[in-house]
Amino acid sequence: MSLAMDKTLMALSLDEEEVSFAMPELPGFSSAEENKLSLIGRILNPDRQKMSYLIIRMPRKWQKEGKVRGVALSQEWFQFIFNNEHDLLDILEKGVQTFEDWVRVVERWVENPPDDYLQYIPLWVQIRDIPVNFYTMEALTALGDLVGETKLVVFDPSKPITQDFIRVLVKYNVANPLKTSRVVTSKGKSSVVRFSYEKVQKRCYTCQRLNHEKDFCLLTVRKRQEESRVRRERVSADLERKKNVILEDDALFGVLEEEHVGLDHATGRWKIAKEVLEEMRRIALRLEAPPRFTTDLNRAKGLVFGYEDNNSESESYRGSFSSNCPTVFKAAKFSPNFAPCSSGIVKKRPPVRRRPPKSTRQQKARAMREVPEDLQAEHREGKEAMGCKKRKCTMEAEEATPTNKALALRRSHMRDCPKINELS
Template sequence: MSIAMDKAMLALSLEEEDEPFQMPNLPQFKSSERNSRSLIGRILNPDCQKVSTVILDMPRQWQKQGRVRGVALSRERFQFIFDHEHDLLEVLEKGVHTSNDWTLALDRWMEFPPPDYLQYILVWVRIRNIPVNHYTEEAITALGELAGEVKVVAFDPDKPQREDYVRVQVRLNVSRPLRTSKVVSLPEGGTSVVYYNYERIRKRCFECQSLNHEKQVCPLIVGRRRDQSNERRAKAMEDRESVQSVLKEGDPLFGVLREEQVGFCKLTGRWKISPEVLEEMRRYLLSSSEADKWVRIERVRSSVAQAESNPISQKTVLRLEVAPVFTKQLDKGKGIVFDFDLNSPGDASQKAGNPTEKLMASAFKAGSKGSAFERLGDLSLGDMGDKRRVEERPMASAPAPFSLESGGETSQAKSDVADSTEYDSCLLTRSSGVCQQKQKVRRRPYIRKRQEQKAKTSSVLNVLYGEGSRSEKIGSKRKVVVEDDRGCKAAKLKESRVIPNEGSPHPR
């Protein structure tokens, strides 16, 4: 078996594999009749569009479900085959079609397409701000040619025009960016800016107005960023080369200190060692003799190394800056941080604190002064529709002391002080805290005087009810009870002293 396979492999020839396959010229091998009712299209932005999504969504957008079917021809091209010719024409008449808000290039199927097939689309363009002296068909056509090849001009100079634009249909090249405006020089002098708006075109690159990519991947922006990066790199190289050494040959500090010790710090934007300090070091070394020269060099090196080990010494000794002030007041000069990333809901609630505690603290503070209660005076509950005076009970003169063992207020303070958020007859809640109303003395006669006033009845009552019933009515609101013949008790009926014309109300 292996010998036969080896012979077959040796019999193969690469030249035979390179020969093209000849398609039979038979009717069953062609689909021209079916393709005559089809549209060929391609997506313009492969990064944001997919052929599979276009095939599933476009029949729904066209409202042709069941009457059109899509075929994926490649990663960028597709075909829609219609059952009826009028559905195909209706889709073409709608103009520009989009998928995922990006434009599609659609055209009718051609058996032998031209080289620029699916490179142009028909778009209606609105031309605005046309000069008033150039509202003519020729001028509008010339302005429309700036956007593309003009096919139709919707303009009638004999009818009123309600819109501030003129519509023209152009054959637009999808590989070129859209034109949004154009400066026009007028023959009578001056210039005018004409604006172009494209109908049914949604997303585009808002940097170059292209239909093939988004702004994030625009070649202009990418090229600009590359140029800026190259400029920064070149500038950094120039700065690195142009940096002059502080310690040059012939300098007394040359060889004593290293260049990185006296150079310019890019992180802080300051010199590592102040020029005044370096000048004093030079004078110190120049004033030495040959005997103690090396001793002073070692002193300079050791002092600089010792100062560099401590940030405070490096700040005050080497750079001659004022030493920082340390304070134990953690909230000294504290202000608001206007950064929403640092302010979480939990922090806000903790900073705000308990509103009840703030109100109670205000109440204690107001109670210690005493004058706040006196200024409050008599308050009525007119807003609640009640004309009664608010009566109050005496409040604790001062809060109970704070107990560390109990972890808060003592039980006496909790019992004496009412919650400021609850309504009480002796407390009025204000924005500044809890205020106590001034006590109102109740002016009411004592009980003996009230009884004497009740005993003094008028002569009219004596005439109507008689003297015998007066003693029974004083100090009591009960009705007179009488017994009938059967022993049942009932309220005594008041007899009318006025005799009507018809006779007595109780005839005998």
């Protein structure tokens, strides 16, 4: 990118206002002469009046094919240029112009249009149910002014009237709704005067305007929105009534029944206020099971480890089995059978295995190998036969004969437990 282009882009600003373009005032730049024989129009309902169809069909509908051509100025505005003056005036005398059964506004072109340009149409109104005392020029003109500015009243008091209405030509503003009736009072009496409009086919039958259908009327849309809102509120209220207030994971589940909470259908209020329910939940979450009592004094009783010094090892041993003292293992002094550990609990050393040394065992094995094989076999057979029986008898005798240490422990325990002595 060149340096000049960079400088130009840097000089741009969004706040800078563009200077308007002045069109040269020369004959070649203006079509005012051609527009003098033209009509400018505006469609009122663009959703139902397609501009391209209007430009093609209107010359045939006017029976002016080859004498007029159309120009689409925008999505709503159009222009028809005529070849002759009388064809243009013939179209204007037709009154209300319609396309696709919807009214469109048509006026003759002016070089400098006013603010209310294409805002009015000439409309013929039929006034019905006129009170008998109002058949005068002034009264009929006043009734026509209820719809728009009265331009012409078709009324001759000297001739018979065969129709049940009076025709009035008014200048009607298309932004206003069409009036179907009006209440007229005179001398304390009221009567309803009705209006009918010629060549007006489609309109909104809710607000009586000419620029939209009933389905797109703001009043209808607003009414539907209000009905939808009321319906949603009703459905939400029904769901709120059917919804369970106390769920399975609620702290009050099983404490309160569903019929005790929720909305009261008669009053529309909560049976129990939400603040009260929240407080009940907090209280329920703080509740604990009450303590239980038992008569079993030694239920799930365990050992208690202490670290006090004892006078002798035997007293500690007896105290641990005494019913009058707690079952406590206490730290004892160093002894040949006990050794301290890192946790402070005294551990008993495992018994030492008394096995002959390896040299002795090897010497016995060599001596056995030096004995003849026949003597070894006899010796083994006799040893198995005699040895098994002797060993079995020895084990039975050892089990039946209590040791001195067991007898001493039994006597010591019997002395410390007088209840056992009594039972024995």
